[in-house]
Amino acid sequence: MEVEKRSRRGGFWIGTLPFLFTCWKLNLAGAMEFRLSFLMTAGMMFLNNIIWLLFWGIFFSRFPSVGGWELADIMLLWAVSAGGFGWANMLFGNFSRIAYLTAHGELDVYMTQPKPVLLNILASRMSLTAIGDFLFGLAIYVYVGDHSLGGLLRFLLALLMSGLFFLFFTLAAGSLAFFIGNAEGIAFQLFNGFLTFTTYPTDIFKGLGRMMLFTILPAGFISYMPIGLLRGWDNGFMFTAAAALLALTALALLLFYTGLRRYSSGNRMAMRS
Amino acid sequence: MNALETRGLKKTFRVKQKAPGFAASLRSLWAPQWSDKEAVSGIDLTVAQGETVAFLGPNGAGKSTTIKMLTGILHPSEGEAKVLGYVPWKERKQLAYHIGTVFGQKSQLWYHLPPSDTFELMSRIYELDRTDYKRRRDNLIERFVLGPYLNTPVRRLSLGERMRCEIACSFLHRPSLLFLDEPTIGLDAMIKERIRELIAELNREEGTTVFLTSHDAGDIERLCRRAVVIHHGGIMVDGPVERLKRDILRYKTVTIRIAEGAELSGSGGGNVMQSTILAANGEGRLSADVGNGTVQAGSSLPFGTERLPSEPGILKLSVDLTATGVEAVLSELMSRLSIADVTVEDPPMEEVIKTLFERGREQSAAGEGNPP
Incomplete structure (x- = not known):
């Protein structure tokens, strides 16, 4: 029996997109299986973020401005960081677990399915806390954001880029697992460092620290959004940010797909001898 | 295709x-060996x-x-x-x-x-x-x-x-x-x-x-x-x-359940064998009895068979088909024992593989032992 070769089935619109929607629908359905846990987890994250803002509120009641930043900027900074992290972790919740999945050989099932393997892995999990993060981002925007159409579009763009920075930076860090085996620790540290620096105003860092934030730990592109995008479109910053995002995406994909060739379906094999 | x-x-x-x-x-931290x-x-x-x-x-x-x-x-x-x-x-x-x-x-x-x-x-x-x-x-x-x-x-x-x-x-x-x-x-x-x-x-x-x-x-x-x-x-x-x-896999496993309290038939040797099987309350005891020669004294196992561990009241034999046939073994046992139930099965596939590996090892060992 001859098997006909069909290199592409439905393509993106009628093949991949319905698959993604079903994935997200089921993720949400799975999350809602445990109603109380769902509400509590998402709610606690929301509260957690609010508490940080309260600290900043106390700080700004003593010093009205930090390097030109006001309380509203800090709040929007948190909105962009938590909101971006939130949507990425809701729709592509496995991005922070690549190192774990790789080291434990859990990519097998995704690789036997005829869907783009990275997309399939990423979309197969939805983080519950992330829903709280995302809603927090939206709430802060409603509270202090610029509600004009331009303001809304700029905020949405900031969310989009922030989420992609999170996703591809963490993916790149996690893909180290293909090369160095157990990369869970280093990937988590990189991710945590990145996350932390996205919640402090960029302008309090000078010199080497600042340079680092726009190169190896590119959290600066997120944390400068309130100034470079939300206050008003800054051409120079936005083009650099877009270029940096493209470069980061390319690096992450390169690391992941090169690494996948070395995937050994779990290090169990190595552990045995 | x-x-x-x-x-x-x-x-x-x-x-x-x-x-x-x-x-x-x-x-290994400085100079790992691979x-x-x-x-x-x-x-x-x-x-x-x-x-x-x-x-x-x-x-x-x-x-x-x-x-x-x-x-x-x-x-x-x-x-x-x-x-x-x-x-x-x-x-x-x-x-x-x-x-x-x-x-x-x-x-x-x-x-x-x-x-x-x-x-x-x-x-x-x-x-x-x-x-x-x-x-x-x-x-x-x-x-x-x-x-x-x-x-x-x-x-x-x-x-x-x-x-x-x-x-x-x-x-x-x-x-x-x-x-x-x-x-x-x-x-x-x-x-x-x-x-x-x-x-x-x-x-x-x-x-x-x-x-x-x-x-x-x-x-x-x-x-x-x-x-x-x-x-x-x-x-x-x-x-x-x-x-x-x-x-x-030249072996079949024959499992025989002895009828309890049934009139013993056949020769005296069979009686001894039957009572041993019935009385045995565990593998250890049974094999000990066999080892002591209680069974062998009156009744040896049929030719080409080997006894496998089993519960009391059960006789489990491995029959080598190259030496004898299942039919011959069964008819011999039937003449000596009062049988309630019989099953004939193939040993599990694991056994097949085990036998295969053991053979392979023996052959390779023999090969190494005799240089050309």
């Missing part, structure tokens, strides 16, 4: 070596469309590694393979539309959701036509009798129920080639039988090629016509399951 073809398929893993102890750990571990060392295999092949071997023989290379999960270190005309690790996605996989340990089902939701996701993953999908799904639900727990979250299903859903799920897209890794592990006899029937039916009706690893002799005997045994990463035997059994 061949469903599957490999030539010199090899996979070597690079493994770090470290002597025990902390000092060695420190040394060695190559050959998991699969040159497999040449051709499977025709529609064949049912059992892939056997002990743990670590390279079964899973081979299946992972054939499904495109692993890149081989050397060699070629074509599965349904595709090179698995290069055309993984295209190949995936045509194959089904059931990995005993790695579930495709969503843990917190009912199987019906996973079916829905699978229909999207394989881009099935909606009406065709629904027809196929309903058909599988009926065949696998999944109706009662279709809407129960997978975490609440028993292992047997889960495995049935798992296998039904892999049939959904009508694969031309099905890889099964331990499909019936942990299932009860009835469900096992049903699953075997279903897989066999699929093979018959849809011409699905079946490639299966299992430790269950039943799976292999009932499902497969061809057996490929691998050991240390290479193929050791490749032939019909029947031949494997005939050549390697």
Whole structure:
């Protein structure tokens, strides 16, 4: 029996997109299986973020401005960081677990399915806390954001880029697992460092620290959004940010797909001898 | 056309070596020692469309590694393979539309959701036509009798129920080639039988090629016509399951239950034997009696048989078919014992493999011992 070769089935619109929607629908359905846990987890994250803002509120009641930043900027900074992290972790919740999945050989099932393997892995999990993060981002925007159409579009763009920075930076860090085996620790540290620096105003860092934030730990592109995008479109910053995002995406994909060739379906094999 | 073809398929893993102890750990930190571990060392295999092949071997023989290379999960270190005309690790996605996989340990089902939701996701993953999908799904639900727990979250299903859903799920897209890794592990006899029937039916009706690893002799005997045994990463035997059994497995297991309180018939020797079997309250005691010569004194075992450990009241014999026949053994025993029940079975497939390896080892030892 001859098997006909069909290199592409439905393509993106009628093949991949319905698959993604079903994935997200089921993720949400799975999350809602445990109603109380769902509400509590998402709610606690929301509260957690609010508490940080309260600290900043106390700080700004003593010093009205930090390097030109006001309380509203800090709040929007948190909105962009938590909101971006939130949507990425809701729709592509496995991005922070690549190192774990790789080291434990859990990519097998995704690789036997005829869907783009990275997309399939990423979309197969939805983080519950992330829903709280995302809603927090939206709430802060409603509270202090610029509600004009331009303001809304700029905020949405900031969310989009922030989420992609999170996703591809963490993916790149996690893909180290293909090369160095157990990369869970280093990937988590990189991710945590990145996350932390996205919640402090960029302008309090000078010199080497600042340079680092726009190169190896590119959290600066997120944390400068309130100034470079939300206050008003800054051409120079936005083009650099877009270029940096493209470069980061390319690096992450390169690391992941090169690494996948070395995937050994779990290090169990190595552990045995 | 061949469903599957490999030539010199090899996979070597690079493994770090470290002597025990902390000092060695420190040394290994600065100058790690690596060695190559050959998991699969040159497999040449051709499977025709529609064949049912059992892939056997002990743990670590390279079964899973081979299946992972054939499904495109692993890149081989050397060699070629074509599965349904595709090179698995290069055309993984295209190949995936045509194959089904059931990995005993790695579930495709969503843990917190009912199987019906996973079916829905699978229909999207394989881009099935909606009406065709629904027809196929309903058909599988009926065949696998999944109706009662279709809407129960997978975490609440028993292992047997889960495995049935798992296998039904892999049939959904009508694969031309099905890889099964331990499909019936942990299932009860009835469900096992049903699953075997279903897989066999699929093979018959849809011409699905079946490639299966299992430790269950039943799976292999009932499902497969061809057996490929691998050991240390290479193929050791490749032939019909029947031949494997005939050549390697010359033994049948005869289990006899002695009638309690029945009038003893036959010679005095039989009486002694029967009372020994009935009185024995455990393997140890029974074998001790045998060892003491209580049984042998009056009645030796029939020629060409060997006693296997069994419960009291049961006589279990391994019959060497090259030395005698089951019929001869039975008629001899019937003349000496009062028998309530008899079963004649094949020893489990594990035994076959064990015998095979032992033979191989003996041969290689003999080869080393006699230099040319």
